[in-house]
Amino acid sequence: MTKRSSSTILSCLFWGSGQFFIGKQKAKGLLFFVAQILLFGIELISGYWFNFFAGQIPDFQIRLHGGYFTRGIWGLFTLGTVPGEDHSTYLMINGIMSLIFLIIFLGIYIWNIVDAYSTGKAIDDTHTYLSSRAYGKKSYQKMFPYLVLTPILFVVLYIVVMPIIFSVLTAFTNYNVNHLPPANLVKWVGLDNFSKLISIPIWSQTFLIVLAWTVIWAFLATFSTYFLGLFQALLINSKCVKHKSFFRSIYILPWAIPGMISLLMFRNLFNGQFSPLNQLLLDCGLIHSRIPFLSEAFSAKITIVAVNLWIGFPMFMVMLLGVLANQDPTLYEAAEIDGASKFQIFRRIKLPLLMKATAPLVVMNFVGNFNGFGFIYFLTNGGPNNSSLQFAGDTDILISWIYKLTLDQNMYNMAAVLNILIFILVGVASYWNLKNTTAIKEM
Amino acid sequence: MKKRINSFLVHLELIVVALFVLIPIIWIVMSSFNPGDSLASSSLIPKRFTLDNYIRLFKETNYLVWFKNSFLIAALNAIVSVVLIMITAWIVSRFNFRGRRSGLIGLLLLSMFPNFLSMTALYTLYLTMGLLNHPLALVIIYAAGAIPYNVWLVKGYLDGISKEIDEAAYIDGCSYFSTFFRIILPMSKPIITYCAVSQFMLPWMDFIMPSMLLSTDNDNTTVAIGLYNMIAGKENDKFTMFAAGAILIAVPITILFIVFQKYLVQGVAAGANKG
Numbered sequence: 068m069t070k071r072s073s074s075t076i077l078s079c080l081f082w083g084s085g086q087f088f089i090g091k092q093k094a095k096g097l098l099f100f101v102a103q104i105l106l107f108g109i110e111l112i113s114g115y116w117f118n119f120f121a122g123q124i125p126d127f128q129i130r131l132h133g134g135y136f137t138r139g140i141w142g143l144f145t146l147g148t149v150p151g152e153d154h155s156t157y158l159m160i161n162g163i164m165s166l167i168f169l170i171i172f173l174g175i176y177i178w179n180i181v182d183a184y185s186t187g188k189a190i191d192d193t194h195t196y197l198s199s200r201a202y203g204k205k206s207y208q209k210m211f212p213y214l215v216l217t218p219i220l221f222v223v224l225y226i227v228v229m230p231i232i233f234s235v236l237t238a239f240t241n242y243n244v245n246h247l248p249p250a251n252l253v254k255w256v257g258l259d260n261f262s263k264l265i266s267i268p269i270w271s272q273t274f275l276i277v278l279a280w281t282v283i284w285a286f287l288a289t290f291s292t293y294f295l296g297l298f299q300a301l302l303i304n305s306k307c308v309k310h311k312s313f314f315r316s317i318y319i320l321p322w323a324i325p326g327m328i329s330l331l332m333f334r335n336l337f338n339g340q341f342s343p344l345n346q347l348l349l350d351c352g353l354i355h356s357r358i359p360f361l362s363e364a365f366s367a368k369i370t371i372v373a374v375n376l377w378i379g380f381p382m383f384m385v386m387l388l389g390v391l392a393n394q395d396p397t398l399y400e401a402a403e404i405d406g407a408s409k410f411q412i413f414r415r416i417k418l419p420l421l422m423k424a425t426a427p428l429v430v431m432n433f434v435g436n437f438n439g440f441g442f443i444y445f446l447t448n449g450g451p452n453n454s455s456l457q458f459a460g461d462t463d464i465l466i467s468w469i470y471k472l473t474l475d476q477n478m479y480n481m482a483a484v485l486n487i488l489i490f491i492l493v494g495v496a497s498y499w500n501l502k503n504t505t506a507i508k509e510m
Numbered sequence: 511m512k513k514r515i516n517s518f519l520v521h522l523e524l525i526v527v528a529l530f531v532l533i534p535i536i537w538i539v540m541s542s543f544n545p546g547d548s549l550a551s552s553s554l555i556p557k558r559f560t561l562d563n564y565i566r567l568f569k570e571t572n573y574l575v576w577f578k579n580s581f582l583i584a585a586l587n588a589i590v591s592v593v594l595i596m597i598t599a600w601i602v603s604r605f606n607f608r609g610r611r612s613g614l615i616g617l618l619l620l621s622m623f624p625n626f627l628s629m630t631a632l633y634t635l636y637l638t639m640g641l642l643n644h645p646l647a648l649v650i651i652y653a654a655g656a657i658p659y660n661v662w663l664v665k666g667y668l669d670g671i672s673k674e675i676d677e678a679a680y681i682d683g684c685s686y687f688s689t690f691f692r693i694i695l696p697m698s699k700p701i702i703t704y705c706a707v708s709q710f711m712l713p714w715m716d717f718i719m720p721s722m723l724l725s726t727d728n729d730n731t732t733v734a735i736g737l738y739n740m741i742a743g744k745e746n747d748k749f750t751m752f753a754a755g756a757i758l759i760a761v762p763i764t765i766l767f768i769v770f771q772k773y774l775v776q777g778v779a780a781g782a783n784k785g
Binding site for chain 1: 513516517520521523524527528530531532534535537538549594597598601605607610618619620622623624627628629630631632634635638650651653654655657658686711714715717718722734737738741749752756759760763764767768771775778779781782
């Protein structure tokens with residue numbers, strides 16, 4: 068029997084044993100074996116397997132007596148079987164994590180087998196034994212990234228990845244106000260929630276209306292700020308303006324002030340009943356009754372876009388000023404010599420260059436506005452309420468609707484469905500934005 | 511003559527926009543010095559200036575405790591995030607290892623997922639781990655959540671630093687980590703500044719995470735929640751106090767922004783192009 072096959076077979080059964088006995092790489096073999104001990108140790112100790120093998124548990128149930136991994140997988144598949152005792156969401160979270168860990172262990176196992184094979188093969192071919200130390204030296208360079216990244220990977224897995232998987236999976240359950248653990252069990256329902264969103268009129272109507280407003284809002288918000296920013300940047304940059312930095316530092320203020328403070332400030336400034344702005348307009352005789360800035364659907368939408376304009380234009384202005392400062396003046400001089408008028412230079416050369424330089428920023432800003440929770444929540448709370456919409460107000464965008472569905476209505480499953488849809492929309496936009504950038508190509 | 515009219519019109523426009531920018535700010539600043547407590551009674555130019563609102567803010571609310579909570583979260587978050595981001599970005603920029611490409615694409619996907627949508631799972635997770643109502647526990651979420659986006663950003667920056675410099679250091683006998691600390695970190699000061707400042711500013715005004723994970727009782731909450739609660743109710747008898755609290759928090763953050771604006775602007779530009 069060749070060393071490679073005996074080493075592989077040994078390592079299939081006992082991790083690292085091929086390396087240990089055949090390859091004479093004791094330390095490496097032991098490390099693989101420790102991984103196996105960990106996997107089985109955690110499972111055996113966290114469950115009641117020893118009692119089971121000793122015959123002390125006649126009616127063995129994974130629900131009660133399984134270890135971390137078996138119980139985790141059981142929980143993920145069933146989401147609990149005894150109402151009031153099994154907590155479906157805990158089971159789901161534990162299930163996701165144990166599944167992730169199992170996949171990691173599976174990776175180590177496969178690596179162990181592949182390594183056992185290549186160690187055996189090296190001995191067959193060269194008839195020399197590579198010591199663990201030499202191997203370690205050789206592979207330190209290869210292993211270093213993994214060693215450093217592993218702890219960070221665990222943090223990201225727990226805090227970022229697991230919640231996302233949880234939220235995606237929730238879309239396929241009936242986790243809502245009628246099925247709140249621990250009193251009730253959550254069940255897998257397949258694509259029911261998706262078909263509910265499509266087939267039940269109030270859901271599909273609300274979805275379409277909210278989606279339409281979300282898109283309109285994101286467009287208006289992005290382009291209004293972009294063009295005001297562009298306009299101000301060009302004006303500040305024009306030759307006749309002496310105090311460029313004076314104006315620049317005033318205009319930058321709305322960007323510098325924390326957004327939430329500005330939004331709450333405007334919410335009060337535009338308050339329908341007590342609004343000082345309304346009072347001022349009334350006193351001047353410009354209006355005869357108070358304007359419902361935030362309490363009537365259409366005017367609220369306009370107010371939100373206007374407030375966003377105030378908050379958002381400085382960012383584009385500063386960015387465009389930066390681009391303008393780095394532009395090559397000879398380009399415009401050449402155009403002038405060729406007889407282009409000022410307007411032509413602007414229209415044909417300057418504007419396209421500026422647009423090109425800021426296009427990724429515009430897409431990023433669009434995505435940001437698409438998910439611009441703060442603008443809606445702090446200004447109107449999504450209101451005014453609209454009874455023909457399912458738990459949404461007139462100014463609600465998708466993300467604030469999701470927030471309401473989650474926190475006010477406990478409709479986690481429907482929120483999760485919308486969540487997935489947002490992710491697809493945002494993902495497509497961002498992919499399209501980034502696919503041609505050097506960062507992706509040179510990755 | 512035409513030039514002068516032009517110049518006049520340009521300046522007129524600039525001044526009008528400047529007024530639009532400044533008037534709301536002046537209004538909120540003046541409100542905080544206004545006698546009386548309601549929105550209706552606060553005028554653009556107060557009849558007399560008073561510090562009552564600030565005094566009431568400290569006497570009647572737990573503003574100092576909220577401020578302390580927010581500050582600790584922000585400071586710790588800046589440190590933890592920078593450490594995690596720099597190490598991860600350094601590894602993916604400098605080492606070629608199996609899984610690197612898929613890992614980077616994975617991070618890109620994660621950075622597109624609006625992070626607060628995972629709040630239900632985080633709530634349950636914090637509940638099981640007993641971390642609810644611990645303000646500092648929020649740092650874990652902020653710092654881990656900062657990784658996907660910022661690692662791409664910093665990786666782009668580090669890719670711009672020549673690898674020959676590291677190789678020279680290795681030849682001179684530096685280990686990986688000493689190269690990282692002595693060569694890479696000093697050379698990436700601008701991007702570190704960006705990460706630290708933006709991560710420091712983020713928690714001050716984050717609303718969703720503290721409102722989910724901290725109880726509204728006065729000792730464990732943050733400035734953002736405290737301020738929001740002052741004006742969330744229907745009765746608006748705390749508006750001027752809110753104005754005072756808002757000013758106290760907005761002034762330092764605005765100054766911080768202005769001081770570091772060079773780095774912040776670079777960071778935003780790089781973020782859009784992913785380096």
